[in-house]
Amino acid sequence: MASIDNRNANTIGAAAGHGHGGGHHDEGSYLSSRGGLIATIWDWATTIDHKKIGVMYLSAVLMMFFFGGVAALAVRTELLEPVRNPSEGVVTGQWLGSFLGVESTNIAKNNQHYNRVFTLHGAIMVFMVIIPSVPAALGNFFIPILIGAKDVAFPRLNLLSWYIYVTGSIFGVLAILLGGVDTGWTFYTPYSTTTDADQMRVVYMVLAAFILGFSSILTGLNFVVTVHKLRAPGMGWFDMPLFVWAVYATSILQVLATPVIGITLLLLIFERLFRVGIFDPGLGGDPVLFQHFFWFYSHPVVYVMILPGMAIINEIIPVHAHKKIFGYRSMAFASLGIAAVSFLVWGHHMFTSEGELAATVFSALTFLVAVPTAVKVFNWVGTLYKGSISMTPPMVYALMFLFLFTIGGLTGLPLATLSTDMHLHDSYFVVAHFHYVMMGGTIIAFVGGLHHWWPKMFGRMYNNRAAIIFALVQFVGFNVTFFTQFVLGTRGMPRRYASYVDEFQLLHQISTVGSYILAVGFTGSLAVFVHSLLAGKKAPQNPWGGLTLEWHIESPPTTHNFHKEPIVHHGPYDFDTVLPPGWDPEDYPVPNAREQAAAYARAAHSHVGHEKH
Amino acid sequence: MTTDFFSNLTVADAAHEYIFHREGMGAVATANGVEATDSIFMFIFWISTVVFVALMGAMVYWTFKYRRRPGTIAQASPSHNTILELAWSIVPLGFFVYMFFEGFHGYISRLVIPPDAIQLQLVGRKWSWSVTYPNGAETPVQQKVGASNVPVFYVPEDKPVMFRMVSADVMHAFWVPDFRTKMDVLPNRYTAYWFKPERLDVSSTGTLEDGTRYRDHFVFCAEYCGDMHSEMAAIIRVVPEAHYLATITKWNDAVDPVELGRRQWAAKCASCHTVDGGANTGPTWKGLFGRGHSFTDGSSYTPEQMSNPEFFANYIRESIVDPGKRVVAGYPNQMPPMGGQLTEAQINGIIEYIKTLK
Numbered sequence: 015m016a017s018i019d020n021r022n023a024n025t026i027g028a029a030a031g032h033g034h035g036g037g038h039h040d041e042g043s044y045l046s047s048r049g050g051l052i053a054t055i056w057d058w059a060t061t062i063d064h065k066k067i068g069v070m071y072l073s074a075v076l077m078m079f080f081f082g083g084v085a086a087l088a089v090r091t092e093l094l095e096p097v098r099n100p101s102e103g104v105v106t107g108q109w110l111g112s113f114l115g116v117e118s119t120n121i122a123k124n125n126q127h128y129n130r131v132f133t134l135h136g137a138i139m140v141f142m143v144i145i146p147s148v149p150a151a152l153g154n155f156f157i158p159i160l161i162g163a164k165d166v167a168f169p170r171l172n173l174l175s176w177y178i179y180v181t182g183s184i185f186g187v188l189a190i191l192l193g194g195v196d197t198g199w200t201f202y203t204p205y206s207t208t209t210d211a212d213q214m215r216v217v218y219m220v221l222a223a224f225i226l227g228f229s230s231i232l233t234g235l236n237f238v239v240t241v242h243k244l245r246a247p248g249m250g251w252f253d254m255p256l257f258v259w260a261v262y263a264t265s266i267l268q269v270l271a272t273p274v275i276g277i278t279l280l281l282l283i284f285e286r287l288f289r290v291g292i293f294d295p296g297l298g299g300d301p302v303l304f305q306h307f308f309w310f311y312s313h314p315v316v317y318v319m320i321l322p323g324m325a326i327i328n329e330i331i332p333v334h335a336h337k338k339i340f341g342y343r344s345m346a347f348a349s350l351g352i353a354a355v356s357f358l359v360w361g362h363h364m365f366t367s368e369g370e371l372a373a374t375v376f377s378a379l380t381f382l383v384a385v386p387t388a389v390k391v392f393n394w395v396g397t398l399y400k401g402s403i404s405m406t407p408p409m410v411y412a413l414m415f416l417f418l419f420t421i422g423g424l425t426g427l428p429l430a431t432l433s434t435d436m437h438l439h440d441s442y443f444v445v446a447h448f449h450y451v452m453m454g455g456t457i458i459a460f461v462g463g464l465h466h467w468w469p470k471m472f473g474r475m476y477n478n479r480a481a482i483i484f485a486l487v488q489f490v491g492f493n494v495t496f497f498t499q500f501v502l503g504t505r506g507m508p509r510r511y512a513s514y515v516d517e518f519q520l521l522h523q524i525s526t527v528g529s530y531i532l533a534v535g536f537t538g539s540l541a542v543f544v545h546s547l548l549a550g551k552k553a554p555q556n557p558w559g560g561l562t563l564e565w566h567i568e569s570p571p572t573t574h575n576f577h578k579e580p581i582v583h584h585g586p587y588d589f590d591t592v593l594p595p596g597w598d599p600e601d602y603p604v605p606n607a608r609e610q611a612a613a614y615a616r617a618a619h620s621h622v623g624h625e626k627h
Numbered sequence: 628m629t630t631d632f633f634s635n636l637t638v639a640d641a642a643h644e645y646i647f648h649r650e651g652m653g654a655v656a657t658a659n660g661v662e663a664t665d666s667i668f669m670f671i672f673w674i675s676t677v678v679f680v681a682l683m684g685a686m687v688y689w690t691f692k693y694r695r696r697p698g699t700i701a702q703a704s705p706s707h708n709t710i711l712e713l714a715w716s717i718v719p720l721g722f723f724v725y726m727f728f729e730g731f732h733g734y735i736s737r738l739v740i741p742p743d744a745i746q747l748q749l750v751g752r753k754w755s756w757s758v759t760y761p762n763g764a765e766t767p768v769q770q771k772v773g774a775s776n777v778p779v780f781y782v783p784e785d786k787p788v789m790f791r792m793v794s795a796d797v798m799h800a801f802w803v804p805d806f807r808t809k810m811d812v813l814p815n816r817y818t819a820y821w822f823k824p825e826r827l828d829v830s831s832t833g834t835l836e837d838g839t840r841y842r843d844h845f846v847f848c849a850e851y852c853g854d855m856h857s858e859m860a861a862i863i864r865v866v867p868e869a870h871y872l873a874t875i876t877k878w879n880d881a882v883d884p885v886e887l888g889r890r891q892w893a894a895k896c897a898s899c900h901t902v903d904g905g906a907n908t909g910p911t912w913k914g915l916f917g918r919g920h921s922f923t924d925g926s927s928y929t930p931e932q933m934s935n936p937e938f939f940a941n942y943i944r945e946s947i948v949d950p951g952k953r954v955v956a957g958y959p960n961q962m963p964p965m966g967g968q969l970t971e972a973q974i975n976g977i978i979e980y981i982k983t984l985k
Contacts, residue, residue, distance in 0.1 A: 096773065097773035097774045097775075097857070097858070121774055121775075121855065121858065121906075121907060121908065122854040122855055122899075122907070122908035122959060122961065123854075123959070125854045125855060125856075125857065125858075126854050126959075129851075129853070129854065129856070196853070196854075198851050202797075202798060202850070202851070204796075204797050204798070204814060205797040205798065205851070205852060205853060208796075208797065209853065295813075295814045295815030296814075300815060301797075301798055301813060301814060301815065302813065335693075335701070336695070336701050337701040337704075337706075338706040339706065340706050340707070341706070341707055341712055342706065342707070343707075344712055365734075366800060366809050366810050366811050367811045367813075368811070368813070368816075368818055369737075369738045369810060369818065369819070373734065374731050374734070377727055377730060377731065377734075378727055381720075381723035381724070381726065381727050382723075384719070384723060385716055385719060385720055385723070388715070388716075388719050389712070389715065389716055391682065392682075392712075392715045395682055395685055395686050395689075396711075397706075398685075398686060398689040398690055398693065399685075399689050399693070399704060400689075400693055400701060400702045400703075400704035401689070401693045401701050402693060402694075402695045402696075402701040403689075403690050403693050403694050403695055404694075404695045405690075405694065405695075413686065413690065416682075416683075416686055417683060417686075420679055420682055420683070421679065424675035424678065424679060425675070427671045427674075427675060427723075427726060428667075428668055428671045428672075430726075430727075430730075431667060431671065431726050431727070431729065431730030432727075432730035432731055432733065432734035433660070433663065433664050433667060433729070433730045433731075433732070433733025433734050433736075433737065433807075433808075434664055434667055434668045434671070434730060434733075434807075435730070436664075436733075436734065436737060436807065436808040436809055436810075437664060437668075437804070437807040437808060437809070439809060439849070440800060440802070440809070440849040440850060441802075441849070504668075505804065506802075506804025506805070506845065506847065508802065508847045508848070508849045508857075509849075509851075510851040510856060510857075511847075511856065511857035512856070512857045513773055513774070513857045513858065514773075514857065515772065515773065515845065515860075587706075589701060590701070590703060590706075
């Protein structure tokens with residue numbers, strides 16, 4: 015095929031696209047099992063295949079997403095009602111309280127349930143879903159394939175990362191089973207060092223975040239080395255798919271920033287257990303110090319969460335618009351630029367902490383991050399211009415991402431502006447803003463990426479129409495849920511409130527209804543995937559007509575991905591000069607086929623034939 | 628006026644000039660700086676709306692116009708354009724610089740306190756606010772918001788007022804949405820919050836019993852601080868200066884111990900302890916004198932012990948200065964030590980006040 019040297023034509027020719035899974039291959043799909051149930055389980059548990067590890071991460075992330083989602087629905091259901099006078103028999107927390115068997119008249123006890131559930135939602139979604147979702151699940155599966163490698167640089171380290179993730183999650187679940195944690199996912203001191211002082215739950219939850227951090231560090235390290243050392247012959251830095259660029263930038267952030275939170279969380283545990291005064295002023299510490307430490311990690315991590323989401327959109331849009339991405343280099347540099355500046359903006363979480371002049375520096379730097387982010391959005395929309403756009407489910411998710419992420423980005427502006435942030439900080443405006451970015455951005459991109467690569471990962475197609483319908487349900491539900499929260503925030507609704515003044519009730523009720531619609535949408539997507547696994551049509555090698563390397567191999571891939579080491583001759587998005595592998599004039603008649611064929615011939619017969627970008 | 632969608636509460640008769648409402652209705656601002664903050668917010672809002680509509684318009688139009696048709700491939704088009712790419716980097720940057728300076732200007736004006744500001748001491752604690760006036764007075768006025776009683780702080784119209792704020796325990800944040808600004812309240816250092824309420828005008832005021840006009844504003848705690856975080860509210864009541872001065876003088880008059888205790892309850896205890904027998908975070912004070920108690924450590928006091936005035940007084944005093952020592956069974960150990968925030972006379976007042984609650 016076009017991108018591959020002639021020597022490999024026997025395995026990656028057009029014929030392979032049609033004769034998927036043919037018996038002439040020397041090895042089977044990575045999914046095929048070699049024995050009974052126990053042997054299969056043992057095989058998965060000890061695998062060092064990056065694809066199996068990716069699939070295991072995927073199932074864990076989806077399970078955690080379910081738990082976090084249930085917690086979110088509980089929070090929204092609780093907020094249907096503002097506080098009521100106990101003498102009238104209804105108080106906030108009543109719904110959760112009755113579910114958990116608590117008398118309905120004790121406001122504090124019922125609030126405790128609310129506070130534990132929103133902490134649960136935040137901690138699960140941040141530490142166990144969003145951070146590992148794209149890099150650990152999809153990244154593990156596709157980074158090696160996209161650069162033409164058999165596996166990551168350190169496959170055993172990769173398996174270790176997975177077990178560290180599992181260990182961390184177990185501590186998190188333990189903290190929840192022991193009664194939950196009410197610190198919020200941010201663990202602000204001195205509240206977090208004094209609440210439930212006689213219990214170990216907070217320590218377990220902090221320990222969970224600490225352990226999960228090591229999983230991030232090791233995965234990041236693995237990807238950095240993999241990208242540096244294992245690219246296929248012919249793949250220069252600027253021939254890499256943009257997904258790889260963005261995950262590479264993410265990995266650098268993870269390696270550099272995560273140790274800071276590790277140390278911070280250890281200090282927090284020391285203070286709780288041994289009463290060493292670091293953050294608690296009662297012991298001679300400084301509570302604002304914790305915020306500095308925490309956000310020095312957690313702001314870069316905001317980009318650890320969003321950059322991989324952007325990474326997926328970088329792949330979906332050119333493939334499904336069948337057009338070269340606009341501004342490849344500015345996209346790559348934007349990823350690195352965002353990653354670099356993200357280390358310098360942590361103070362924008364603390365504009366109202368003390369009213370320091372230093373806040374102005376952080377405000378200015380924050381606006382600086384907005385520039386490469388805006389450039390990325392312009393590039394994506396620019397890519398659509400004169401494309402040939404298929405409205406496939408992944409493309410629908412990508413367009414949803416553009417809509418939601420643009421709102422998320424623009425609503426960051428009044429939060430970066432010092433004077434307006436003094437009003438909006440810690441309000442529902444912030445809640446809506448980061449949900450538009452984290453959920454409308456990363457989660458929607460993640461689900462879109464899952465649709466994009468699902469046929470490759472599991473070798474099955476799904477029902478396109480049903481997938482699009484549920485995507486649109488999610489889109490409607492998302493906006494109903496979170497757009498109302500912008501209005502609530504500007505009106506004065508503080509975040510993390512179990513109860514609120516009456517005038518906010520209508521908006522809260524609309525938001526709750528939206529969250530139910532969202533739940534229907536995600537349940538539907540799950541059903542689409544389950545149906546695909548059980549009864550889906552076999553996926554062809556290249557269902558969307560992509561040019562990157564994963565579309566040159568079988569669906570699902572064989573254990574070693576490639577039968578021979580691939581050699582790359584063109585850029586990942588050279589749709590103007592190269593035809594997709596498996597391209598069939600019957601399927602996609604091209605009017606200027608002669609021109610295309612000539613370009614294809616040039617590329618195929620030249621060993622230095624990859625185009626400039 | 629508030630709009631109670633499902634009105635079953637007496638909520639503050641607050642002004643609630645929200646950004647969109649105020650801009651749309653052209654209502655007067657409630658305090659200094661509000662108009663500046665709102666106008667920069669609206670500037671960002673309109674810029675964002677234009678950019679968003681343009682981007683989404685292009686996206687939807689191109690998605691439709693260049694939809695995949697059988698027999699066509701993507702038309703040739705450039706994938707790179709230096710001038711365009713520079714333009715869409717530099718033009719937003721110009722807007723950002725403007726937003727930054729506007730925000731900076733507003734921020735500084737929020738931080739620099741006028742030298743003639745009236746200085747009030749504000750303490751935040753789990754889960755209530757209290758304010759001490761320059762003459763030492765504290766507010767006895769409270770109002771029911773939701774299920775809790777919250778204190779009402781009087782301030783004069785058209786005068787700069789500054790709170791010097793400190794927390795007795797964990798972090799809190801003092802937010803008056805109507806004033807468009809908030810500031811964290813830290814346990815280890817003072818922070819400051821100042822505002823200058825606009826003059827009362829006919830359109831946005833209520834009337835007190837004596838005919839004085841006033842305007843209320845909600846205060847919310849904006850930094851998560853535990854179980855009753857969402858009940859940690861207060862009301863700032865803007866009144867004419869003469870009424871303000873007369874009121875704080877009246878509050879500071881010598882009062883009998885029972886009234887002194889009632890005022891302390893209203894200011895510092897009412898968010899957790901009811902006096903009418905209702906349930907709340909802490910035990911109700913109604914009938915406390917002479918009521919037997921069981922504690923979480925297994926010990927108990929008999930009704931006879933609790934009817935002994937000296938025994939009872941010592942128990943209440945201990946519960947105030949060292950609340951964790953004996954916690955009534957069925958209640959969480961959540962009360963912060965209050966000894967440092969009450970004088971001996973005030974503690975005595977609380978004891979005498981509780982005795983009257985039969």
